[in-house]
Amino acid sequence: MSLNYNYRGGLVHLQNYVYGEFEDTEDYIDSYNPATGQVWAKVPDSHQGDVNRAVYSAKSAFNHWAGIGYAKRAQYIMKVAKLLEKRMDEFAKAESRDQGKPVGLAKTMDIPRAVLNLRSFAESWTHILNSSNTLNEIGTVNYSSRSPLGVAGLIAPWNLPLYLLTFKLAPALMAGNTVVCKPSEMTSVTAFLLAQVFHEAGVPRGVFNLVCGYGHSAGEFIVRHPDVRMVSFTGSTAVGAKIAAIAAPMMKKMSLELGGKNAAIVFGDANLERAIPTLIKASFLNQGEICLCTSRIFVHSSIYEEFVEKFVRATKRITVGDPDDPNSFMGALNNLGHLKKVKTYIEFAKEDGGQILCGETVTTLNLPRELQKGYYCQPTVITRLQDTARCMQDEIFGPVTCIACFDEEHEVIARANNVKYGLCASVWSENLGTIHRVANKLDVGTVWANCWLVRSLDMPFGGTKGSGTGREGTHHSLEAYTEEKTICLKI
Numbered sequence: 001m002s003l004n005y006n007y008r009g010g011l012v013h014l015q016n017y018v019y020g021e022f023e024d025t026e027d028y029i030d031s032y033n034p035a036t037g038q039v040w041a042k043v044p045d046s047h048q049g050d051v052n053r054a055v056y057s058a059k060s061a062f063n064h065w066a067g068i069g070y071a072k073r074a075q076y077i078m079k080v081a082k083l084l085e086k087r088m089d090e091f092a093k094a095e096s097r098d099q100g101k102p103v104g105l106a107k108t109m110d111i112p113r114a115v116l117n118l119r120s121f122a123e124s125w126t127h128i129l130n131s132s133n134t135l136n137e138i139g140t141v142n143y144s145s146r147s148p149l150g151v152a153g154l155i156a157p158w159n160l161p162l163y164l165l166t167f168k169l170a171p172a173l174m175a176g177n178t179v180v181c182k183p184s185e186m187t188s189v190t191a192f193l194l195a196q197v198f199h200e201a202g203v204p205r206g207v208f209n210l211v212c213g214y215g216h217s218a219g220e221f222i223v224r225h226p227d228v229r230m231v232s233f234t235g236s237t238a239v240g241a242k243i244a245a246i247a248a249p250m251m252k253k254m255s256l257e258l259g260g261k262n263a264a265i266v267f268g269d270a271n272l273e274r275a276i277p278t279l280i281k282a283s284f285l286n287q288g289e290i291c292l293c294t295s296r297i298f299v300h301s302s303i304y305e306e307f308v309e310k311f312v313r314a315t316k317r318i319t320v321g322d323p324d325d326p327n328s329f330m331g332a333l334n335n336l337g338h339l340k341k342v343k344t345y346i347e348f349a350k351e352d353g354g355q356i357l358c359g360e361t362v363t364t365l366n367l368p369r370e371l372q373k374g375y376y377c378q379p380t381v382i383t384r385l386q387d388t389a390r391c392m393q394d395e396i397f398g399p400v401t402c403i404a405c406f407d408e409e410h411e412v413i414a415r416a417n418n419v420k421y422g423l424c425a426s427v428w429s430e431n432l433g434t435i436h437r438v439a440n441k442l443d444v445g446t447v448w449a450n451c452w453l454v455r456s457l458d459m460p461f462g463g464t465k466g467s468g469t470g471r472e473g474t475h476h477s478l479e480a481y482t483e484e485k486t487i488c489l490k491i
């Protein structure tokens with residue numbers, strides 16, 4: 001399959017996209033293929049000047065883009081979605097090579113979801129932006145209208161690169177904002193391919209701008225730029241806090257989707273035939289590199305032994321290997337630093353008195369020679385940790401899950417909430433009363449009951465506590481990407 005990028009010196013050569021032109025930069029960053037540990041792409045290392053030009057480009061395109069109206073904007077975004085869908089296989093292959101995930105997963109989850117993000121906001125916001133809210137009160141007509149903000153800075157992480165970028169892009173553009181996007185320096189390839197799609201779709205110059213580079217330089221320049229009116233960031237809690245410290249005094253709008261330490265609670269009456277396969281996915285899909293992955297499983301004492309035995313048996317059946325192989329359920333972790341971090345946490349678990357039931361340190365992976373320098377990690381299950389242990393408190397963001405035992409409902413709710421994060425949780429029971437009671441008391445943005453990762457775009461998405469601020473989704477992204485104004489007319 002031929003990929004639509006330039007090759008220089010045998011490596012994929014990415015460019016920024018500013019005011020409708022593909023541009024080189026002075027410096028480049030090496031980007032590694034996680035499956036082999038080899039450099040495969042050169043990513044622009046954008047400096048202040050590159051970011052300034054991208055913001056200027058977006059600012060100068062704003063009045064035109066905001067003025068053409070939502071119906072025309074929707075036409076452009078639908079065209080981008082269609083062209084992206086036509087290149088599904090190419091994008092899936094590129095996402096896998098850049099991120100480490102199996103091609104099959106990119107083909108069934110990441111890229112189709114990116115297409116859906118674009119289509120869904122283009123379709124639904126044509127109606128939503130058309131409605132206004134009128135009230136007749138004491139001789140006045142009140143209504144509110146929504147306006148785009150101007151230039152939006154969109155900063156994305158490396159775990160679901162195109163999926164998460166498009167979840168920001170589609171509403172930002174539909175609202176009439178223009179954008180400067182910065183993907184992770186470790187996974188910039190599909191954002192670059194997306195710039196080609198915007199170009200081909202004929203989206204007016206300056207509406208979509210891409211600057212690649214490091215977070216501490218390109219990312220921070222975007223956040224600090226006075227003409228960037230809002231920042232939508234998905235990434236770690238530590239970086240989210242840095243961004244908030246810069247953007248809040250500048251009174252910028254912010255949407256922060258941050259880390260998680262998500263619990264599953266399995267009650268004694270849970271249907272284990274359903275719970276175990278789903279919790280295996282929840283723990284290890286995408287190598288456990290999804291912010292919504294489960295990393296703490298609390299199981300009622302009446303079924304604890306049975307659950308652990310079945311869960312470990314199922315974990316041992318997971319295939320880890322070549323992302324190109326359709327039989328691989330897990331590919332490679334995204335980068336070497338991250339692999340080291342995950343392995344360090346497994347060592348912490350041992351120091352903290354945990355028992356490693358399967359995975360790293362228990363078995364070794366047999367990989368073909370060409371993959372031996374890749375960043376592979378086996379799905380690892382740990383028990384016997386105290387709730388205060390590092391693996392029970394910190395976000396590991398890899399294929400590591402801890403199982404703990406509980407007796408009482410009120411006890412497990414307190415233990416599930418006893419972390420600094422509040423992104424999501426799942427509850428497993430056949431009793432509706434239990435589900436509703438527990439779901440209500442969990443301090444998180446999403447609770448799944450007897451399922452996981454069933455994501456309707458119509459539902460609000462976001463976290464509490466260290467997992468972020470704001471909600472996004474068909475209706476909720478309006479708050480992030482528009483400014484609402486009240487207009488009061490005396491009649």
Ligand code: NAD
Pocket residue numbers: 155156157158159160164182183184185213214215216218219220223234235236237239240242243257258259260290291395397423463467468
């Ligand atoms: P990260 O915070 O290191 O980086 C995210 C993005 O921010 C990258 O593009 C990076 O270059 C940029 N960045 C880094 N420092 C910056 C700075 N000072 N200023 C501006 N930008 C900066 O996160 P990551 O390692 O790429 O991704 C993993 C994290 O993302 C995990 O914590 C995970 O839970 C979180 N995540 C959250 C969600 C969610 O929806 N809540 C979804 C996916 C991932």
